[in-house]
Amino acid sequence: MDYIHINKLITTSIYKQIADSISKAIDIGLLKYNDRLPTEKEVCEAFSISNTAVRMAYDKLIKEERIKRIKGKGTFVTNRKNYKTPLHAYYELEIADSNSKNYQYKVILLNRLIKDVSVFRSLKLKPSDKCYEIDSVIKRDNNPVMLEKVYFPKRFFSNFRNIHEKYRGLFDFIEKVNGYTIKHFHSTFSAINASNSEALLLNIEPDDAICFVRTMIVDEKDEVIAYVCSYFPGSFTDFEVIVHAI
Amino acid sequence: MLSNLLDQITIDRRSRVEFELQIKESIKSLILDQTFYYQTVLPKTQELAKHLNLDVSTVETAYLDLIEERYIKRDSSNNWIVSYFELTNYFFDRNVAVYDAIISLGLEPSIRCLEKKVLTLPEERIISMGFDKSQDKRYFYINRLYLGDNQPIMLLENYLPLYIFPGISDKFVGNEPLDAYINEHYKIKANISNRIIKSVNLPTDIAKILNERKNAASIQSTNKIYDKENRLIDYGMSYTICSYYFQALITKKEMSDYFPDSFDR
Numbered sequence: 001m002d003y004i005h006i007n008k009l010i011t012t013s014i015y016k017q018i019a020d021s022i023s024k025a026i027d028i029g030l031l032k033y034n035d036r037l038p039t040e041k042e043v044c045e046a047f048s049i050s051n052t053a054v055r056m057a058y059d060k061l062i063k064e065e066r067i068k069r070i071k072g073k074g075t076f077v078t079n080r081k082n083y084k085t086p087l088h089a090y091y092e093l094e095i096a097d098s099n100s101k102n103y104q105y106k107v108i109l110l111n112r113l114i115k116d117v118s119v120f121r122s123l124k125l126k127p128s129d130k131c132y133e134i135d136s137v138i139k140r141d142n143n144p145v146m147l148e149k150v151y152f153p154k155r156f157f158s159n160f161r162n163i164h165e166k167y168r169g170l171f172d173f174i175e176k177v178n179g180y181t182i183k184h185f186h187s188t189f190s191a192i193n194a195s196n197s198e199a200l201l202l203n204i205e206p207d208d209a210i211c212f213v214r215t216m217i218v219d220e221k222d223e224v225i226a227y228v229c230s231y232f233p234g235s236f237t238d239f240e241v242i243v244h245a246i
Numbered sequence: 247m248l249s250n251l252l253d254q255i256t257i258d259r260r261s262r263v264e265f266e267l268q269i270k271e272s273i274k275s276l277i278l279d280q281t282f283y284y285q286t287v288l289p290k291t292q293e294l295a296k297h298l299n300l301d302v303s304t305v306e307t308a309y310l311d312l313i314e315e316r317y318i319k320r321d322s323s324n325n326w327i328v329s330y331f332e333l334t335n336y337f338f339d340r341n342v343a344v345y346d347a348i349i350s351l352g353l354e355p356s357i358r359c360l361e362k363k364v365l366t367l368p369e370e371r372i373i374s375m376g377f378d379k380s381q382d383k384r385y386f387y388i389n390r391l392y393l394g395d396n397q398p399i400m401l402l403e404n405y406l407p408l409y410i411f412p413g414i415s416d417k418f419v420g421n422e423p424l425d426a427y428i429n430e431h432y433k434i435k436a437n438i439s440n441r442i443i444k445s446v447n448l449p450t451d452i453a454k455i456l457n458e459r460k461n462a463a464s465i466q467s468t469n470k471i472y473d474k475e476n477r478l479i480d481y482g483m484s485y486t487i488c489s490y491y492f493q494a495l496i497t498k499k500e501m502s503d504y505f506p507d508s509f510d511r
Contacts, residue, residue: 189443191445191446191463192463193447193461193462207461209446211445232445234444234445234446235444238442239444240442241441242438242440242441243438243439243440
C-alpha cells in the first residue's frame with residue numbers, strides 16, 4: 001500500500017489524493033494489470049481516514065476505467081492497453097512485431113498431427129491427410145493482445161525441421177521460409193465466450209467475450225494453403241471500420 | 247473497381263472444362279472472396295461474351311446457373327447483380343440495411359420497436375457522440391429489435407438529432423426500415439458509416455431481449471453515420487447474436503465448395 005500518499009495538511013481533498021496516487025502508481029507501472037488493490041477498510045485503517053473518502057476515490061477510478069470491482073473478490077487494476085486496429089489490418093500486428101519492440105511474439109505450441117473436423121473442413125483435407133498446428137501469443141507490455149492458432153496442411157508445408165528457429169510469425173513463414181505468395185485472405189469475424197485455456201492464455205476470465213477471427217489464406221494458385229484462428233480479448237480490442245454506401 | 251470487372255472474370259482455353267462452368271466458377275470465387283460483393287452489377291452478357299470471345303448463350307447459361315445457385319439475381323432494370331453475401335462480414339464492412347441482410351439470409355425480416363422517445367441530452371454526451379453541440383439538444387431515440395423468422399438477430403438503438411430530422415418523432419412509426427424512411431422523407435442518404443466493433447458479454451437486460459443467456463458473447467458495434475456533406479446524422483449502437491454468424495457460415499451449402507478447385511484437376 002506504500003504507493004498511496006496522503007497529506008492531511010494540504011487542501012487537496014483526501015479522496016483526490018488517494019485516487020491520484022493510485023493513478024500515478026498505475027502510470028509508472030508500479031501497479032500492473034490485474035493487481036489487487038487493498039480493500040477500502042484496509043486503506044481506512046492504515047491512514048485513519050473515513051471510508052467515504054476511500055470509496056469516493058475508488059469510485060472515481062472505476063468511472064475512469066482504471067480499476068474494477070469484482071464482487072466477492074476485490075478491486076483490481078484494469079489499465080490494459082486497448083489494441084485498436086482497422087478491421088482488415090489486424091494481421092499487421094504480425095508485421096509490426098518484427099520491427100518494433102512493443103510486441104513480443106512467442107510460440108507456445110507445436111503440434112505435428114492434428115485432427116480437428118472444422119480445420120480439416122476449412123482446408124479441404126481428407127481424413128487421412130496430415131496437418132501441423134502452431135499456436136503463438138503476441139503480447140504487449142506483458143499482456144496478451146492476440147492468441148493465434150495456425151494450421152498448415154502437410155502437402156503445402158513439409159519442411160518443419162528446426163521450426164523453432166525458423167518461425168518468426170505467420171506471414172514470414174509462409175512467404176519467406178516456404179516461398180509462397182499470398183494472394184489474399186478471407187476472414188470471418190464473430191464473438192465467442194472464452195474457454196478456460198483461452199482465458200488463461202489471454203489473461204482474462206473464463207466466459208469473457210473474445211473476438212474470434214477465422215482466416216483462410218489463399219496463394220496465387222487459388223489454393224487455401226493455411227487456416228488461422230485468431231483470438232482477441234474482447235474488452236481490450238477495438239476493430240475500426242469505415243463503410244461506404246453502395 | 248467496377249471498370250475492370252470484365253478483366254477479373256477469366257477462363258482457361260486449354261482446359262477441357264466447359265466454358266460455361268469456367269465462367270460460373272470464376273464469378274463464384276470472385277463473389278465468395280468478396281471481390282464482387284452484394285449488389286455489384288455484373289457485366290452484361292453481350293459485353294462479357296465479346297470480352298471472352300465466346301457465344302452470348304454460353305455466358306447466359308453461366309449466369310442462369312449462378313441465379314439457380316442464388317449467387318446472383320436480376321434486378322428490376324434487368325441487370326445481373328450479386329445477391330450472395332455472408333451475414334458475418336456484411337454487418338461489418340458493407341453498408342447494407344440490416345433489413346436487407348436478413349432477407350438475403352433467406353429469412354423473413356421484421357422489426358419490433360421497443361422504445362421511441364425524444365431525449366434532451368446533456369452537452370458532454372452530445373460532444374462524446376460527435377454531434378454539433380451548438381444545435382438543438384433534443385434527439386429522437388429509437389430502440390429496435392430486428393428479427394428473422396421471428397427470431398431476434400440484432401438489437402439496434404439510434405439517436406437522430408431533431409435539428410436534422412424535425413418532426414420525425416411524430417411521423418416515424420417504429421417498424422419501418424430507417425434508411426429508406428429518412429431517404430424518402432428528408433432526402434438524406436447515409437454515405438459513410440464509421441464503426442467500432444467489439445466482442446462483449448451481454449448484460450442481463452439485453453440478453454433477455456435477444457433470447458440469449460446473460461454473458462453470452464455478442465458483437466457490439468458503435469456506428470456513426472455521415473451524409474454526403476459529412477454531417478453526422480445518426481449515432482447508433484447494436485448488439486448482434488453471434489450464433490447467426492456461425493449458422494450463416496456452416497449451413498450455407500456453398501461453404502462446401504468455398505474455394506473451387508482449379509479447373510484442370
